[in-house]
Structure formats: structure tokens, C-alpha cells
Amino acid sequence: MPDDQPAAHHPADVADELERLPAEEGTQIFRTLPGGRAAAVLGEVEQEARPELLEGLTTDELVRVVREMPHDRAADVLADVSPEKRGEVLGRLPQEERHQITALLRYPPDTAGGIMTDRFISLSDDATVEDTLRQLRERGEEWTPDSISYLYAADREGKLVGVVPLRELVFRRPDRRISEVMRRDVQHVWVDDDQEKIAQLFDRYHYLALPVLDRDGRMVGIVSASQAIDVAQEEATEDMQLMVGLSGEERTLTPWQKSIGGRLKWLCINLGTAFVAGGVVGLFEDTIAAWTALAVFLPIVAGQGGNAAIQTLTMVIREMALGELAPQDGWRALRKELTLGVLNGLAIGLLVGLAGYLWKGDMRLGLIVAVAMLLNMIAAALSGVLVPFTLRAMRIDPALASGILVTTVTDVAGFFFFLGLAALALALRWVVV
Amino acid sequence: MPDDQPAAHHPADVADELERLPAEEGTQIFRTLPGGRAAAVLGEVEQEARPELLEGLTTDELVRVVREMPHDRAADVLADVSPEKRGEVLGRLPQEERHQITALLRYPPDTAGGIMTDRFISLSDDATVEDTLRQLRERGEEWTPDSISYLYAADREGKLVGVVPLRELVFRRPDRRISEVMRRDVQHVWVDDDQEKIAQLFDRYHYLALPVLDRDGRMVGIVSASQAIDVAQEEATEDMQLMVGLSGEERTLTPWQKSIGGRLKWLCINLGTAFVAGGVVGLFEDTIAAWTALAVFLPIVAGQGGNAAIQTLTMVIREMALGELAPQDGWRALRKELTLGVLNGLAIGLLVGLAGYLWKGDMRLGLIVAVAMLLNMIAAALSGVLVPFTLRAMRIDPALASGILVTTVTDVAGFFFFLGLAALALALRWVVV
Numbered sequence: 001m002p003d004d005q006p007a008a009h010h011p012a013d014v015a016d017e018l019e020r021l022p023a024e025e026g027t028q029i030f031r032t033l034p035g036g037r038a039a040a041v042l043g044e045v046e047q048e049a050r051p052e053l054l055e056g057l058t059t060d061e062l063v064r065v066v067r068e069m070p071h072d073r074a075a076d077v078l079a080d081v082s083p084e085k086r087g088e089v090l091g092r093l094p095q096e097e098r099h100q101i102t103a104l105l106r107y108p109p110d111t112a113g114g115i116m117t118d119r120f121i122s123l124s125d126d127a128t129v130e131d132t133l134r135q136l137r138e139r140g141e142e143w144t145p146d147s148i149s150y151l152y153a154a155d156r157e158g159k160l161v162g163v164v165p166l167r168e169l170v171f172r173r174p175d176r177r178i179s180e181v182m183r184r185d186v187q188h189v190w191v192d193d194d195q196e197k198i199a200q201l202f203d204r205y206h207y208l209a210l211p212v213l214d215r216d217g218r219m220v221g222i223v224s225a226s227q228a229i230d231v232a233q234e235e236a237t238e239d240m241q242l243m244v245g246l247s248g249e250e251r252t253l254t255p256w257q258k259s260i261g262g263r264l265k266w267l268c269i270n271l272g273t274a275f276v277a278g279g280v281v282g283l284f285e286d287t288i289a290a291w292t293a294l295a296v297f298l299p300i301v302a303g304q305g306g307n308a309a310i311q312t313l314t315m316v317i318r319e320m321a322l323g324e325l326a327p328q329d330g331w332r333a334l335r336k337e338l339t340l341g342v343l344n345g346l347a348i349g350l351l352v353g354l355a356g357y358l359w360k361g362d363m364r365l366g367l368i369v370a371v372a373m374l375l376n377m378i379a380a381a382l383s384g385v386l387v388p389f390t391l392r393a394m395r396i397d398p399a400l401a402s403g404i405l406v407t408t409v410t411d412v413a414g415f416f417f418f419l420g421l422a423a424l425a426l427a428l429r430w431v432v433v
Numbered sequence: 434m435p436d437d438q439p440a441a442h443h444p445a446d447v448a449d450e451l452e453r454l455p456a457e458e459g460t461q462i463f464r465t466l467p468g469g470r471a472a473a474v475l476g477e478v479e480q481e482a483r484p485e486l487l488e489g490l491t492t493d494e495l496v497r498v499v500r501e502m503p504h505d506r507a508a509d510v511l512a513d514v515s516p517e518k519r520g521e522v523l524g525r526l527p528q529e530e531r532h533q534i535t536a537l538l539r540y541p542p543d544t545a546g547g548i549m550t551d552r553f554i555s556l557s558d559d560a561t562v563e564d565t566l567r568q569l570r571e572r573g574e575e576w577t578p579d580s581i582s583y584l585y586a587a588d589r590e591g592k593l594v595g596v597v598p599l600r601e602l603v604f605r606r607p608d609r610r611i612s613e614v615m616r617r618d619v620q621h622v623w624v625d626d627d628q629e630k631i632a633q634l635f636d637r638y639h640y641l642a643l644p645v646l647d648r649d650g651r652m653v654g655i656v657s658a659s660q661a662i663d664v665a666q667e668e669a670t671e672d673m674q675l676m677v678g679l680s681g682e683e684r685t686l687t688p689w690q691k692s693i694g695g696r697l698k699w700l701c702i703n704l705g706t707a708f709v710a711g712g713v714v715g716l717f718e719d720t721i722a723a724w725t726a727l728a729v730f731l732p733i734v735a736g737q738g739g740n741a742a743i744q745t746l747t748m749v750i751r752e753m754a755l756g757e758l759a760p761q762d763g764w765r766a767l768r769k770e771l772t773l774g775v776l777n778g779l780a781i782g783l784l785v786g787l788a789g790y791l792w793k794g795d796m797r798l799g800l801i802v803a804v805a806m807l808l809n810m811i812a813a814a815l816s817g818v819l820v821p822f823t824l825r826a827m828r829i830d831p832a833l834a835s836g837i838l839v840t841t842v843t844d845v846a847g848f849f850f851f852l853g854l855a856a857l858a859l860a861l862r863w864v865v866v
Contacts, residue, residue, distance in 0.1 A: 010638060012637045012638055016757075133603070137604055149582050149641075166599055166600065166603075167599065169603075170566070170569075170599075170602075170603055171570055199662070199666075202659065202662050203662050203663060203666050204445045205443060205445055206659040206660075206662075206663075207659065208582075208641070208657070208658070208659060224641070224658070225641070225657070225658035225659045225661075225662060226635065226639040226640065226641060226658045227639075228658075228662055229632070229635050229636050229639075229658060229661055229662050229665055230636060230639075232662055232665050232666055232669075233632075233636050233665055233669070233755060236665075236666070236669035236673075236751075237751050237755070239673075240669075240672075240673055240747050240751050241747060241748065241751070243747075244740070244743045244744050244747045245740065245744060246744050246747065246748060250748060251748070251752065251757070252748050252749055252752050252757075252758055252762065252765075252766045252769070253762065253765060253766070253769070254769075255769070256769045256772045256773050256776075259769070259773060260773055260776060260777070263741075263744065263773060263777060264777055264780055264781075266740075266744075267737060267740065267741060267777055267780075267781055268781070268784070270736070270737060270740050271733070271737060271781060271784060271785065274732065274733040274736050274737060275733065275788065277732055277733075277736070278729045278730060278732060278733050279729075281728055281729045281731075281732065282729045282792075285725050285726065285728065285729065288721070288725050288728045289722070289725040292718050292719075292721050292722040292725075293718065295714055295718065295721045295728050295731065296711045296712075296714045296715045296718065297711065298714075298728065298731070298732065299707065299710055299711060299714065299731065299732055299735060299844065299848075300704070300707040300708065300710075300711050302732060303703070303707050303710070303840075303844070304700060304703060304704060304707060307677070307678065307699075307700065307703050307837070308696075308700060310677050310836075311677050311678060311679050311696060311699075314673050314674060314676075314677045314679065315674065315679060315683060315684070315685050316685055318669075318670050318673050318674070319684065319685050322666060322670070324449075324684070324685075325685055329685065329686065332685075332686060333685045333686070336685070336686070336687075336688070336689045336692070339689045340689050340692060340693055340696060343689075343693060344693070344696060344697055344700055347697055347700075348697075348700055348701070348704060351701070351704060352704065355708065359715075403743075404740070407736075411732065411736070415732075
């Protein structure tokens with residue numbers, strides 16, 4: 001990367017350019033790329049943009065590109081075309097390749113199986129170092145950068161029994177057996193493990209690569225740190241989007257025609273919750289009619305509560321995604337957030353109450369605002385912790401629309417506490433307006 | 434990782450346990466660990482928890498641990514103790530180690546220099562393959578897993594000129610020179626590059642490791658994919674937190690005493706903006722007094738706008754962090770979001786307007802709500818795009834408090850449009866209540 005410029009013609013950069021073009025134009029240009037180049041570029045096109053780019057390609061063109069791709073990328077691409085076309089393309093691949101790609105296609109895309117590569121080097125544990133080196137030299141051209149650091153040793157039944165760092169092969173006596181030079185404490189993931197868990201493992205233990213095993217203990221692929229970065233970024237994006245009611249997959253440059261459905265759906269759901277909150281205000285219309293100064297403080301009480309709840313929620317959801325909050329941490333989190341809620345509530349309540357007094361010259365308005373604020377900050381702390389922990393306990397993604405959920409709680413609670421206290425004060429003739 | 438259980442005694446897991454204990458207790462237990470083990474554990478303790486754990490250690494104890502750590506980790510640890518103690522510890526290290534750690538301490542923690550390791554293998558480009566292999570064998574025990582995949586070749590002035598994958602050394606004729614077997618198109622980062630940019634490079638180009646160069650072109654370290662995952666996760670966490678007014682570094686189990694300052698600061702800032710919005714409502718108190726049904730729809734108009742703005746903002750900020758939105762993409766984003774804003778505004782406006790009509794039997798209330806909703810959705814689109822692009826153009830982190838900024842816009846605009854239209858309707862006697 002000379003002088004801070006990204007490598008001008010890296011496939012990832014070409015893919016980026018293609019994604020920014022209208023679909024037909026992108027397909028046209030893609031067609032003009034030579035086979036190997038086209039394969040490299042297609043492997044880098046973001047998943048969201050791939051179906052459009054692929055739509056215009058003929059079966060012939062697809063076969064030509066897919067044959068040049070590593071199996072895992074080929075499977076990703078074929079997952080994005082229609083079942084008919086997929087069948088046609090697979091039917092025209094050599095048998096072995098067809099089998100391998102079909103095997104990868106069976107794994108859900110967000111599991112270890114869905115992200116792993118099947119390009120790894122598996123050794124027999126009773127071969128010698130010399131045999132192994134000779135074998136490797138013969139297969140030299142198959143090596144990909146991802147599979148260089150470690151070699152994996154399997155027993156006669158194909159079960160993973162050890163890992164051999166490449167440098168061990170270089171520096172050991174040639175007549176040593178692999179079983180003598182390998183490390184036996186191999187960390188692994190299961191083929192059906194969730195990709196979020198895999199990102200957590202790489203983040204926590206700093207692996208370069210992990211072998212992927214099927215439930216019989218046979219090695220079926222590897223996941224490398226560079227794939228784990230993709231996963232980590234994708235999961236973080238998804239969580240941020242889900243929290244605010246986006247699809248998890250929308251991009252800024254996604255055409256509006258594709259975005260509008262998802263956006264509108266969540267805005268409608270949010271509208272439903274807003275009506276619930278509005279309904280609470282409606283219950284107290286007479287109170288507001290009698291004491292209109294309340295209307296000024298209404299959004300303040302609800303808004304501050306919403307803000308505090310979103311702070312708590314954001315922190316909890318993020319740490320859940322990073323695997324840093326166990327279910328039993330819920331109580332500790334709740335204790336902390338309640339403490340903060342009460343203290344912040346007292347401080348903010350005092351400020352708002354003071355403002356109410358100074359603005360309207362009415363001590364009692366100030367007191368009612370302050371107490372409502374305090375109560376709503378407690379509601380914020382409760383919902384900010386309980387909503388994500390409850391969703392997770394129910395095996396729902398804790399990020400899913402949780403932002404909308406907690407602000408509904410703080411809106412409803414804020415309106416109810418504030419207007420309810422005001423109505424009470426009026427009813428008891430403590431306040432006369 | 435047998436049977437889905439994390440390895441019971443991995444240093445990262447011990448670190449995690451220590452972080453959950455009260456600081457003094459954590460320090461006590463840490464003290465009992467043997468030197469190498471203590472170093473490994475300390476390297477895994479999260480930055481937020483490190484100062485507390487270190488506070489109780491004597492200089493002797495620190496020296497013992499620091500000596501066992503790789504230089505980059507040692508520098509991270511020493512950055513977290515008081516300058517006096519740091520000086521004492523450094524003074525008691527062997528000269529070479531002291532120099533190397535001091536060099537690393539000079540780099541800001543969020544740059545390539547701050548995250549890189551100085552453990553890499555640098556070769557002379559005019560050595561032969563055989564010389565090199567012999568050298569490597571002699572230095573065998575210095576190797577760390579991170580430095581296995583690539584070796585780096587430097588010329589006589591120490592400038593990086595090529596990269597040699599380890600396997601090239603294994604399979605080449607021993608009398609070949611390094612300059613004949615190395616690849617010359619070496620991607621690199623500069624020592625002062627921002628860590629966010631580095632995470633983007635690894636995410637985009639799938640590197641396993643990148644060499645870090647100083648501004649004279651000399652190699653000073655490497656950054657590996659496993660460090661890039663740490664960075665990616667840290668940056669995503671920071672962005673999510675900054676957006677909602679958290680410090681970027683708070684954790685759920687951070688003691689409340691340490692959290693309250695940061696939380697309260699942002700709640701107060703938010704309170705200030707809430708008063709601005711409340712002030713707008715205050716301008717129209719007479720309108721509300723005359724027509725109290727307005728109070729019910731007030732939070733709905735503002736809330737929906739806020740929600741839409743946060744959706745846009747979240748998407749834009751995330752893609753900025755991933756390096757996927759160039760400054761010139763702003764117009765395209767704005768066009769898309771405005772289109773969505775108008776369409777969603779019409780749809781939501783219609784729904785809310787209809788609800789207004791059905792609830793209150795007043796067509797005119799419905800119409801006013803609908804128009805205000807539409808206008809506020811447009812304000813939401815504008816602020817959701819313009820706020821982050823403007824902040825970035827001003828070289829401010831676009832995530833910083835931008836959530837508070839855009840919801841202030843939609844609160845103020847929503848209240849103003851809605852109450853303004855209502856006041857106008859009353860003034861023109863189009864509505865009589």
C-alpha cells in the first residue's frame with residue numbers, strides 16, 4: 001500500500017466499484033473480467049449486492065466463474081441464485097467439486113459451517129515428517145494463504161487428534177512421526193456453532209485459525225482470524241441496526257425501493273407503541289386542560305428517561321454480543337443500574353424541578369416534575385437491564401427492537417407518573433390552578 | 434475446546450475472573466500467580482480494569498511480571514501505572530528491553546504503533562535461503578505464534594523491501610537469495626495510522642498480518658489479524674456507546690462510582706436540549722390550553738421523527754466506521770433518505786392523521802398531525818445524514834453524541850411544525866375549539 005493509497009486494483013476495490021453501479025451496468029462490466037479475476041472480485045462483493053449482480057448472468061457465465069472460486073466462496077455465491085440456476089450450475093461442475101460445494105451449501109450461513117473454508121491440510125498422524133514434507137511439496141500449488149500456519153493431524157478414522165505448526169515440520173528430524181511432533185490440546189469449534197460465538201472466541205483467545213469439526217469429531221474445515229473479523233463486523237452492524245428497528249442488513253446506498261418495506265414496518269410498530277403512550281396522555285387530558293404548563297415538561301420527563309434507558313440497554317446488548325455478560329451477571333447489572341438510576345434521577349429531578357420552579361414560579365410543579373423524573377429513571381434502569389436479559393432468556397436476539405421496547409416503557413411510565421402525580425395534586429387540592 | 438466448554442485455565446478466563454472481583458481481592462490473587470502465568474493473565478485483563486489491579490502491586494512485583502511479557506503488552510501495562518512507578522520499573526529492566534518498551538510507549542494507544550507487536554522476523558535481502566533457515570533455527574525459541582506466517586526482508590538501510598511466506602523458505606533451493614524468493618508488492622500500514630483504518634484494511638482485504646513502517650520506511654512492528662479483531666470490536670463498542678452519550682469505555686460491571694460522572698454529564702447535556710424542545714412547547718402553551726387534544730399527539734409526532742432519524746444515523750455512522758462511505762457518498766445518501774422520509778412521512782402521516790380523525794372525530798386535527806408528521810420525517814432524514822457527515826468533515830468523531838443531536842432536531846422540529854400548524858389553524862379560525 002504505497003503512500004496511503006489502497007491497492008488500486010485489489011478485487012475488493014473492484015467489487016466496491018461494481019456495488020455502486022446500477023445492477024445492469026455492474027453485470028455488464030463484471031462480464032468483461034477474465035475468469036480468475038471475475039471469481040476474485042465476486043468473492044469480495046458484499047452479500048447484499050450479490051443477488052442483483054448475479055441475476056443477469058447466464059448459466060455458462062456462472063459456471064466459468066464458480067469453477068475458479070474456492071469452494072466456500074462458490075457455495076456463498078450459489079446460495080444467492082435461484083434453485084433452478086443453482087441446480088444447473090452444480091450439474092455442470094466436475095463430480096468431486098459438486099459434492100464438496102453441495103456439502104458446504106447445507107450449512108446455515110451464520111454457523112461455523114457457513115463461514116469456514118474447506119481448504120486445509122490434513123495429515124495422517126502416523127506419517128513421518130519426511131513423508132509429510134514430500135506430500136506437501138507435491139500439493140504445493142493448492143495452498144492458500146489462510147492454510148499456511150497450521151497443519152492438522154487426523155487418526156485412521158478421520159478424527160482430529162493434533163495440530164502441527166508449520167515451523168515444527170521445518171525444524172524436526174525427518175524420521176519423527178507426526179504423532180510425536182503434534183500438539184494434542186487442539187481448540188476447535190463445532191460445525192453448527194453460531195458465528196457470533198466464533199467471533200467471541202477469536203476476540204478472547206487471539207487464535208489465528210480454528211479447526212471446525214462435525215459432530216463425529218471429523219475435521220470438515222477451518223475458520224481463520226480474517227474470517228472472524230468479517231463476522232465480528234457483521235454482527236456488530238446487525239446489533240446496532242436491530243436495536244433501532246432496521247433490518248440488520250440495510251446499507252446506506254441500498255436503493256430506497258428495497259429499504260422502504262423494512263423501515264416502514266418498524267415505524268408502524270413504533271407508531272403502535274407511540275399510541276399506547278399517547279393513550280396515557282389522553283387519560284389525563286382534563287388534567288392538562290386545567291394545567292397546561294404540564295405539557296412543557298411532558299416530553300422532558302419522558303425523553304430523559306428514554307435516554308437513560310437506551311444508555312443502559314446499549315451497554316448491556318453490546319457486552320452480551322461480546323460474550324462478556326453471563327445470565328447470572330443480570331443481578332449485578334440491575335443493582336448497579338438501579339443505583340445509578342436513583343442517583344441520576346435525584347440529580348436530574350432536582351435540576352428539572354428547579355427549572356420548573358424558576359420558570360413557572362411554582363414550587364409544587366417543580367416537586368411533581370422532580371418526583372416523576374426520579375421514578376422514570378428507575379423505570380429506565382429496570383427496563384434497560386430486564387428487557388435484554390429477558391429476551392436472551394427467551395432465546396430471542398436481545399438487540400431485536402429492544403430500543404423501541406425500552407423507550408415505550410419510559411414513555412408510558414414517564415407520562416403516567418408525571419400526569420398521575422399532577423392529577424392527584426389537583427384532586428387533593430394541593431395545587432389549585 | 435472439548436464439549437463446548439471454554440478451556441478452564443486459559444489466561445483470558447483467569448483475567449475475566451479477576452476483573453469480576455473487588456480490586457483488592459483481585460490484586461491479592463494475582464500476586465499468587467507464578468511470573469510467566471501472571472504475565473499471561475495480565476496481558477488479557479481488559480484495559481478498563483487494569484489500573485485498579487496494578488495499583489496494589491509493588492515495583493518489585495511489577496518488574497517480575499513485566500519482564501515476562503512481550504514488549505507491546507509490557508508497554509500497555511506500563512502506560513496504566515503512575516509516571517513515577519513506570520520510571521522505577523523501566524529503570525530496573527535490562528537496557529535493551531528498556532529501550533524497546535520505551536519506544537513502544539511513545540506511540541498513541543489507538544494507532545498502529547500502539548497496537549503492534551515488535552516481535553517479527555526480519556531478514557537481510559541478500560542472505561541465502563540456507564543462511565536464513567540456520568538463523569531461524571538458532572532463534573527458534575523467540576518465535577511467537579503471531580509471527581509464523583510471514584518473514585520480512587529489509588535492505589541494508591533497514592527499509593522493508595519484500596515479504597517471504599514461511600513455506601517459500603521450505604521449498605526453495607538453499608542457495609537462492611532472499612531477494613529472489615520474496616514478494617515485492619508488500620502491503621503495509623504507517624506507524625501513526627489510526628487503528629480504525631487498520632481494522633478496515635483487515636476487514637476489506639483479509640490480511641493475516643501487515644508490517645508497520647515508520648515514516649522513513651523502516652519496519653518497526655507487525656499488526657496481526659487477531660489484533661485487528663480486538664480493534665474492530667473495541668471501535669464498534671465505542672461507536673455504539675458514543676452515539677447514545679456513554680463514555681465509550683464503560684462496562685456493565687464497572688462500579689457505579691466510576692460510571693456516574695460520565696452518565697450524568699450526558700444526561701445534563703440532554704436535559705439542556707430537552708429544555709430547548711420544552712421551550713418550543715412553552716411558546717404554544719395558549720394553543721394547547723385552547724385545544725388540549727394536541728397534547729396527545731405531541732409525543733407521537735416527535736417520537737416517530739426521532740426514531741426515523743436514529744435509524745438513518747445508525748446506518749450512516751456504522752458504515753463510516755467500516756470505511757464504506759466516502760464524503761462524496763453524502764449526496765446519494767441524502768437523496769435516498771429524503772425519498773424514504775417523504776414516502777414514510779406520507780404513510781405514517783396518513784396513519785396518524787386517520788387515528789386523529791377516528792379518535793377525536795376531527796378531520797382537521799388529523800390533517801394537521803399528518804402534515805406535521807411528514808415535515809418531521811423530512812427533518813429526520815436531513816439530520817440523520819447531515820449531522821454525521823458534517824461532524825466528520827469537521828474531524829469530530831461522527832458517533833459523538835450524534836444521537837442526542839438528531840433527536841433534538843426532530844423534537845424541536847416536530848413540536849414546532851405540529852403546534853405551529855395548529856396555532857395557525859386556530860388563528861385563521863379554520864379550527865374553532
